[in-house]
Amino acid sequence: MSLVIVGSLAFDTIQTPSERREKIVGGSGTYCSLAASFFTRPRIVGVVGEDFPKDVLALFKRKKIDVRGLEVRRGKTFHWEGHYGHDPNQRETIRTELNVFGDFRPKLPAPYRASDIVFLANIDPGLHNDILSQLKKPALVAMDTIKLWITTKPGVLWRALEKVDILFVNDEEVRLLTGETNLVKAAKKIQSAGPRLLVAKKGEHGAIVFGRDFVFGVLGRLCENVVDPTGAGDSFAGGFLGYLDKMGKLTRPNLRRAAVYGSVLASFAIEDFGVGRLKTLQPAEIEERFLEFRRLVAF
Amino acid sequence: MSLVIVGSLAFDTIQTPSERREKIVGGSGTYCSLAASFFTRPRIVGVVGEDFPKDVLALFKRKKIDVRGLEVRRGKTFHWEGHYGHDPNQRETIRTELNVFGDFRPKLPAPYRASDIVFLANIDPGLHNDILSQLKKPALVAMDTIKLWITTKPGVLWRALEKVDILFVNDEEVRLLTGETNLVKAAKKIQSAGPRLLVAKKGEHGAIVFGRDFVFGVLGRLCENVVDPTGAGDSFAGGFLGYLDKMGKLTRPNLRRAAVYGSVLASFAIEDFGVGRLKTLQPAEIEERFLEFRRLVAF
DSSP states (O other), X not given: OOEEEEOOOEEEEEEOSSOEEEEEEEOHHHHHHHHHTTTSOOEEEEEEEXXXXXXXXXXXXXXXXXXXXXXXXSSOOEXXXXXXXXXXXXXXXXXXXOGGGTTOOOOOOGGGTTOSEEXXXXXXXXXXXXXXXXXXXXXXXXXXXXXXXXXXOHHHHHHHHTTOSEEEEEHHHXXXXXXXXXXXXHHHHHHHHSOSEEEEEOGGGOEEEEOSSOXXXXXXXXXXXXXXXXXXXXXXXXXXXXXXXXXXXXOHHHHHHHHHHHHHHHHHHTTSSTTHHHHHOOHHHHHHHHHHHHHHHOO | OOEEEEOOOEEEEEEOSSOEEEEEEEOHHHHHHHHHTTTSOOEEEEEEETTSOHHHHXXXXXXXXXXXXXXXXXXXXXXXXXXXXXXXXXXXEEEEEOGGGTTOOOOOOGGGTTOSEEEEESOOGGGHHHHHXXXXXXXXXXXXXXXXXXXXXXXXXXXXXXXXXXXXXXXHHHHHHHOOSSHHHHHHHHHHHSOSEEEEEOGGGXXXXXXXXXXXXXXXXXXXXOOOOTTHHHHHXXXXXXXXXXXXXXXXXXXXXXXXXXXHHHHHHTTSSTTHHHHHOOHHHHHHHHHHHHHHHOO
16 A cells, blocks of 8 residues: 655754753654654655755655655745643643745645555645545545644634544544543544544553444553653554555554554654654564553453 | 451532532442452441441442441441532542541451451551551552542651552552652652552553553543542452452462453442442443453454
């Protein structure tokens, strides 16, 4: 199969209670495609400025990520600054400089148009139709979204959901989107709008996959030192969709394992700033941690 | 083996967003012993007033709970009132009328003194030494505690921990007790004080058992209608310790299954007000839900 990821490539300025990092490479498309690259050869669609590091583009190529859909434009790369509290789930956006991402109109290169899986990685839901119309007949449309779109464009977002098969959101976003405190009720509301699968990410508590007639839960790995939580959700989606793309079939066992691989990739992503850990990660480490996730919950 | 439970028997006035119930029977000892009665014949130590319903005492006897340690005193039974928000994890104590529980000095009947497992179910940590001195040589000392004791008697509580093998607390209490946001670090701090096992209960997210050199996580069952969360933690401890008492050995597989049975009992307890659901619960339902917990996380 084939997976195309439409998302952001960015500079992130990150402040945690113990450290600050200025303008390190991040972005939903970056995390997601690196995570997916352990399973498949993802195609990436996005835009960067001339200031985007050449060695990251070289890294993408080494990882067999297809960058033909990556535009390099005159100007500066998208810059986001976020601060984390002692509880890594508490994140505050300090500033967002859209730069070249501001008037991004994703264009899929011709060879991408027959992709089987498309991931709309946290981009303006107003762009979804435009992207989907460029695809022939994707077997699976997945999307992620954040508080920003839920609060500023709820109508557009709900309409966008009609064409989505898998929605990835964190539990706070699920509640905000649906107005339901109870996750089971919230999942039903979302599923009645379109998505047959809701993947509710719960940070350290794990993730729940709600299907039409099944539910699967993966428990978060216990991590003593969360260095930088940025990109955990995007790495989750990358691992999840990359594995599904590799397997080719949306069976229940595959969906369960996809959620575990997603959790595995997210658990690595938070061990270092930016994509530091995803850069050095080896396939054998992924398999080892997959088994660790199984041992954690086996009884 | 044999399990003795020292805890409260109470009237609870419960207000949830949709309903209010006045003075229904509750208390840590009540929930815990009913939950444990599905696995063993727990011995209960506590005090009630003359207003405590006779039919509940009859229920205890039908469930083969040993009530020789239960004092009936002149006066009123302990009364607690709590309100829950839309998020069932948000609980506010409105009032606490200790009544006969106010000067409760637990006395263990002679036949209880050789008990193998003792559970100090959320009582004043100042009473722990007194209780433990009445026991010959318990194989396992378990305790639960709450915010009240953590904030009002931290010194006494930390000293009490020195004699404890298993501590049951919720994740908020773990953090409050240790001053650590990270659960792994918090667990190490608690274990260095005495308990070889920490059972961190996380409500809807499940529970984590921290051993000296192993960790086990059980994912919470997804429940669409939480009717009354009161007693979930006590039912968890009752199922956990009741199962261990039945099995007789503290092996790792037994500890894992004990945590699942604890979760199963807690998941039933919240389905109705007070001990309503524990009253009607059948062993076959427990086994069925045990398998449901396994299906939820299997991959």
